Amino acid sequence: MERALTAKGTATRQRIVEGAALLIRADGVPNVGLDDIRAATATSKSQLFHYFPAGKADLMLAVAKFEAEQVIAEQLPHLADLTSWRKWQAWRRRVIQIYDAQRQRCPLSALTAQLGAGDPATREIHANLLDRWQGYLVAGVQALKDSGEADPGVDPLVAATSILTAVTGGAGMLQATDRISYLQIALTDAIDNLRRPVPATRRKSA
Structure with a gap:
């Protein structure tokens, strides 16, 4: 069950998802890691795991x-x-x-x-x-x-x-x-x- 987010939290999560999608479209799923996504979206590690607790698996599902x-x-x-x-x-x-x-x-x-x-x-x-x-x-x-x-x-x-x-x-x-x-x-x-x-x-x- 997805956690309830504030409007700001929802926007931040969406920004991460869209940034990850752009990277994957350009470089392919196997070539994109969490560090790449963090750098491209200016997201801290703690922030990324706040929105995607299971890490890359959660994020890839959101991108899908x-x-x-x-x-x-x-x-x-x-x-x-x-x-x-x-x-x-x-x-x-x-x-x-x-x-x-x-x-x-x-x-x-x-x-x-x-x-x-x-x-x-x-x-x-x-x-x-x-x-x-x-x-x-x-x-x-x-x-x-x-x-x-x-x-x-x-x-x-x-x-x-x-x-x-x-x-x-x-x-x-x-x-x-x-x-x-x-x-x-x-x-x-x-x-x-x-x-x-x-x-x-x-x-x-x-």
Whole structure:
């Protein structure tokens, strides 16, 4: 159970977490020690252990939570406003841009590997992230249905799950191969499956 902090204490803790995240993004988890983080954030040893009693393990978990938040934050405002095909395409381009720039340097994946993918706290971070992400996508699919732009037979939860799986699966293959095409193809196809079918009479006339 996390201890209650004053507003000043919360700000100090967040400053340490964000400073550690910047170092890890630049140098990688194995190359960043507590002394590096203390120096970069102007934090004393006693102060660091006040906020993170278990030392690096506590701090890395806090950084993982921060990076999970960043996964969503980097997609905003697009992710929160998937109300038209144009906006869905803008979100798709943003996701591909993020992962194309990131390639094999995903800070959340690196932290997960360090903490242990099977650790309950790590699984909880991932589950919370995916649940929030899926929620935005469900709302977006429902918005397209409500406007008549999506296939009326589409199940928002099923479609959102398929789209999210395309992103995470494509990102995983990008990390393994350094090829962005997996993500581009999978995400484009998953979104295109939402489209309202063209009536047979229109296809014939075309």
